[in-house]
Each structure stands twice: as C-alpha cells, then as structure tokens.
Amino acid sequence: MSNHTPTHYDYAVIGCGTIGSMALWQLTELAPEASVLGIERFDRVHTKGSYSGESRLFRVALKEGGIYIPMVQDARRMWLEMNERSGRDIFLPVGALSVGPADFPAMTQTMAVIEEFGLDHEVLDAAGLAERFPVFAAASPDTAADAAILDPAGGGIRPELAVAYAQEFALAAGASLWDNTRVLAVEPGAGPEGATLIRTSAGDVTADKVIVANGSWASDLYPDLAGHISVQCIPLTWYLPLDITGFLPENLPIFMRDIITADGEIWHCYGAPSIDGYSVKISHGDFIGDAPTPDTLEALRTGELPDEVLRVFSERTSAFFDGMLDAPVRITLHHDGFTTDHAPVLGHAPGTDGAVTVATGMSGNGMKFAPVYGRIAAELAVTGHSDRRPDAFDYPTTDREPSAAIIPATLH
Ligand SMILES: Cc1cc2nc3c(=O)[nH]c(=O)nc-3n(C[C@H](O)[C@H](O)[C@H](O)COP(=O)(O)OP(=O)(O)OC[C@H]3O[C@@H](n4cnc5c(N)ncnc54)[C@H](O)[C@@H]3O)c2cc1C
Known part of the structure; x- marks a missing residue:
C-alpha cells in the first residue's frame, strides 16, 4: 500500500478494476494539480473482478449502434494511446x-x-x-x-494489462493507490466542510468528489442498485x-x-x-x-x-x-x-449534488468502452458534466426504462 496521508483528497476512486483504473488515470489528466486516491479491495491486479480471463473482444461496428459508436471510436483512440505510452500490446488491432x-x-x-x-x-x-x-x-x-x-477497426484487449497500465499512468502522474483496502461505506457530506467521508478497512478518508466503480459489488455500497443490477x-x-x-x-x-x-x-x-x-x-x-x-x-x-x-x-x-x-x-x-436494460449506470448518485459519481452495471460490455467510460466518470467528477454521456446512463432512481436510442448490448 502506498502513502496513507493526507487523509483528505480532492478525488477518490472506489474500486480500481476496469472502469475505476481508467477513471483514476483520467482524473490525473483532467485535474493534474489535484490529489487523487484509488482504493482497491484486493491486490492491485487480481483474479476476482470482471476483467480477468486473458482477452476481451473489441468492435467498432457494434450492432448495438446508435449512441455506442462515437463512444467506441473514442475508446479505440484511447486504447491506441495506451499502447503507445506503455510500449505494450494492450490493444491488439487484429480486426x-x-x-x-x-x-x-x-x-x-x-x-x-x-x-x-x-x-x-x-x-x-x-x-x-x-x-x-x-x-x-x-x-x-x-x-x-x-x-x-x-x-x-476491431481487435482484442489484454484486460489485466489494461488495468495495470491505467493504474500505472495514474501513479506516474502522482495519484496514490491503496490496495487490499475495502471500502465499507460512502457518506456524502459527513466529512469536514461537507466532504464525503469514506469508511475503509484501513480507516476513514475524505474526498471532495468520489467515483464509485465497484463492479459486481455495486449493491454493497448502494443497496438500491440490487433491484436494477x-x-x-x-x-x-x-x-x-x-x-x-x-x-x-x-x-x-x-x-x-x-x-x-x-x-x-x-x-x-x-x-x-x-x-x-x-x-x-x-x-x-x-x-x-x-x-x-x-x-x-x-x-x-x-x-x-x-x-x-x-x-x-x-x-x-x-x-x-x-x-x-x-x-x-x-x-x-x-x-x-x-x-435490466443492459446500459451501464454512469451518472451522479441521487441527492449528492454531484459529489458522488457511480460507474457500474457494465453488462458484459464494459471492457471495450473502459477508457471512455473512465473519462466520462472523471469529467462528471471534475466538471459535473460530460458531453459524451448519454442520458440513458443516468443512475436509476426508478426502474429505468430502456431508451429508444439503445438496442440492449450483448456480452462481447
Ligand atoms: C467472461 C467475460 C467476458 C467478457 N467479454 C467482454 C468482451 O469481449 N468485450 C467487452 O467489452 N466486455 C466484455 N466483458 C465485460 C467486461 O469485462 C466488464 O463489463 C468489465 O470488466 C466490468 O468492469 P468493472 O470496472 O465494472 O468491474 P471490475 O473490473 O470487476 O472492477 C471492480 C473493482 O472494484 C473492486 N471493489 C469491489 N468492491 C470494493 C470495495 N468495497 N472497496 C474497494 N474496492 C472494491 C473490485 O475488487 C474490482 O477490482 C466480459 C466479461 C466477462 C466476465
């Protein structure tokens, strides 16, 4: 585990797997002067998340179409950037x-x-x-x-490498990463000066803005999501x-x-x-x-x-x-x-005045979009808004109806 101080950060990301690692990296790009903390329940990379298993499929000609095409085109540019920066074949441009x-x-x-x-x-x-x-x-x-x-323009993704290098880019830019640390609760406004209090297995920490990207464990921190995911x-x-x-x-x-x-x-x-x-x-x-x-x-x-x-x-x-x-x-x-509609949850948590962004429910399709979803989460945290984000990704306050613009995405 790296540095546990200060106990207050400008931004914190909970869960540093597929989407969280990308959000961590993108926060350091969007807010280079800010203090950024990632908190991961298991080791820095591990086999327990949704990203293990050697490879993932990437397609641009997605039959889901509509809103997904501009996002996947952005994601491809970001995957190529990751290859360039890492010198590794994170994205395999094999079609x-x-x-x-x-x-x-x-x-x-x-x-x-x-x-x-x-x-x-x-x-x-x-x-x-x-x-x-x-x-x-x-x-x-x-x-x-x-x-x-x-x-x-399609290809393959090496998912474990993707997570490791997104974290690496963030760490190189000055972010901290607490691994083997489980977040137990997120309490918006409960910290000093209205900061969000994050209770973890390693003690409390506060942050002005929080991104929750805890994958299949979404309902541990947001029980109301159990009915939707x-x-x-x-x-x-x-x-x-x-x-x-x-x-x-x-x-x-x-x-x-x-x-x-x-x-x-x-x-x-x-x-x-x-x-x-x-x-x-x-x-x-x-x-x-x-x-x-x-x-x-x-x-x-x-x-x-x-x-x-x-x-x-x-x-x-x-x-x-x-x-x-x-x-x-x-x-x-x-x-x-x-x-329920196979579109992710990627939006502000209700009642938090933009302090908490939730990015989960990736519905068998999150890897290909991961850099761009990480970017959107970071934009929501830093500026409160993302032009790239479809409204259909709103946090579901009622049973979210599938948007007419979306044909439900399938695994891969
Ligand atoms: C077998 C399989 C095949 C797939 N094929 C494709 C494909 O071909 N193409 C594609 O685009 N997508 C594919 N997907 C989907 C894609 O892999 C997932 O949508 C994506 O990995 C989900 O990312 P995530 O960030 O939501 O979850 P994860 O990557 O699991 O990240 C969540 C992280 O949060 C951490 N965490 C959880 N709780 C806490 C806590 N309380 N405190 C701190 N940390 C916590 C976890 O340890 C984990 O590291 C596939 C998925 C599977 C399972």
Whole structure:
C-alpha cells in the first residue's frame, strides 16, 4: 500500500478494476494539480473482478449502434494511446469478424450500423471466408451458407494489462493507490466542510468528489442498485486445435459466429485468436440457456459447467472449427453486473449534488468502452458534466426504462 496521508483528497476512486483504473488515470489528466486516491479491495491486479480471463473482444461496428459508436471510436483512440505510452500490446488491432448466414439478425444489424455510420468494412461470401480464414469449418450443407463481415477497426484487449497500465499512468502522474483496502461505506457530506467521508478497512478518508466503480459489488455500497443490477456468472472456455497456424493473431481476428444447425437451432460462439500459442478461446456467453435451473446455477457457482451443456458446446466447437479437439483444455469462471436494460449506470448518485459519481452495471460490455467510460466518470467528477454521456446512463432512481436510442448490448 502506498502513502496513507493526507487523509483528505480532492478525488477518490472506489474500486480500481476496469472502469475505476481508467477513471483514476483520467482524473490525473483532467485535474493534474489535484490529489487523487484509488482504493482497491484486493491486490492491485487480481483474479476476482470482471476483467480477468486473458482477452476481451473489441468492435467498432457494434450492432448495438446508435449512441455506442462515437463512444467506441473514442475508446479505440484511447486504447491506441495506451499502447503507445506503455510500449505494450494492450490493444491488439487484429480486426473483428462476424460470421453467419447473411440474413441472420446479428449480420443485418451490423451492416445497417456500418452503413449508417460509414464504417470501414469488408464483406466476404462463403468462398471468400474459406479462402481468407479457413479455420471456420463450413456449416452443414443443409443450412444457410456462411458470410462474414470484417470490421478492420476491431481487435482484442489484454484486460489485466489494461488495468495495470491505467493504474500505472495514474501513479506516474502522482495519484496514490491503496490496495487490499475495502471500502465499507460512502457518506456524502459527513466529512469536514461537507466532504464525503469514506469508511475503509484501513480507516476513514475524505474526498471532495468520489467515483464509485465497484463492479459486481455495486449493491454493497448502494443497496438500491440490487433491484436494477443482477450479477451473472460467465464462464470462458479454451479449446485445442492440432494445427495452430490459422488461429494465431496474425491470421485470425477476434470473432463471433452464429450457425443455424441442421435441426434449426441457433448456435452462437465468440472467441479470440490464440494468445498463448497453443489454445484458442471459443466461448459462449450463456451456457445455461434462458431458464437456468437451481442445479445449473449451483454448478456454475461451484466452478463446474453442466456436463451436457458443455458436451454439446464442445461437439459443435469441434465441428465448426477446423481441426479442433472436442473437449476444452481450460475453463474459467467470471462474473459481471447486468442492468435490466443492459446500459451501464454512469451518472451522479441521487441527492449528492454531484459529489458522488457511480460507474457500474457494465453488462458484459464494459471492457471495450473502459477508457471512455473512465473519462466520462472523471469529467462528471471534475466538471459535473460530460458531453459524451448519454442520458440513458443516468443512475436509476426508478426502474429505468430502456431508451429508444439503445438496442440492449450483448456480452462481447
Ligand atoms: C467472461 C467475460 C467476458 C467478457 N467479454 C467482454 C468482451 O469481449 N468485450 C467487452 O467489452 N466486455 C466484455 N466483458 C465485460 C467486461 O469485462 C466488464 O463489463 C468489465 O470488466 C466490468 O468492469 P468493472 O470496472 O465494472 O468491474 P471490475 O473490473 O470487476 O472492477 C471492480 C473493482 O472494484 C473492486 N471493489 C469491489 N468492491 C470494493 C470495495 N468495497 N472497496 C474497494 N474496492 C472494491 C473490485 O475488487 C474490482 O477490482 C466480459 C466479461 C466477462 C466476465
């Protein structure tokens, strides 16, 4: 833990994971003379948050469209800036590939967004896909042929590196970071001269402005958010191809694939090229379907995927990716907080007169936007306002209705 004094800071960030680390960095950019403190419950980087798991997908041609496109374009510039400053490949500019029947909704929505925003892209037919990216084994001849949309501005993110370097940039600019320190309560106005009192496992500290970015633990500090944010368990799986060549980052973008199987079922997977040089992340956001049973949920919580679900997913992974063995070589379990409308909470906490900004409920989609969401949180704290922030991200004082401008975002 670094310096515990002074006990008063101009700005404090609670939770220094994905969004909090970026907010910490952005506070030091926006308010370079200010004193800035980050407080993190676990180690500086750790495996318990929503950001662990080797890679995350980044897309510019987001089928969610609308308000998300300008923000993701800003985020891309910031990811490239992080690469430049760190000298590390935090962002891997390998492109993003959507594969599926040309008339599948995810494909037509993506094309509509590309056209609306004039985004760079390339369309491949089945023959073009087979030639450029032969790892995608053709779907059954009985089903619709594959097409593909290549989003050249997409890519992958190394999430642990992203968190570590955002913190690093903040520390280099003079911020303090208390790790292994749990925030127990946030009490606006309870400190001297109306400052916000932050009670922590290492003692009290005060700050003029506070950003709360405690991820899946949102309701620990804001119990009313429990009704708006549900924490979901998200597994990741890695598979083993015998020939890795076509799966290496120089040969494969991050990808999403939809297949309508011969029996009419829709099968979705997403993944990233091989980062470790031998296995490939191919996964599925929802291993338990729309109607989880207590048994399947319990299995996920205790670190196991339901056998039957995993067997079917593995068989299809093996069938639809060239030369892939039909059992995973690695499974990890993660979590994220999902809002009822899948738009994040990124706004001032009610009744705090702008003293507290809450940034949580990232709904399976927070990594790609992390630098820009961190920027917005910092702008809200420093100036009280952010031009980039959609009103639909308001702190939900009632059950927030989805904005017409938003098509709910999906995992990845
Ligand atoms: C398996 C998986 C795959 C995903 N794939 C993608 C993808 O491909 N693309 C994409 O854009 N997004 C993806 N996401 C979503 C993205 O990773 C999350 O939305 C994002 O990481 C959430 O960030 P966060 O800051 O809210 O939470 P976190 O990163 O978990 O940060 C919260 C931090 O707060 C700390 N904390 C909690 N309570 C306290 C306390 N009381 N005191 C102090 N500190 C506290 C925690 O320790 C943690 O470090 C995926 C998520 C998962 C789980």
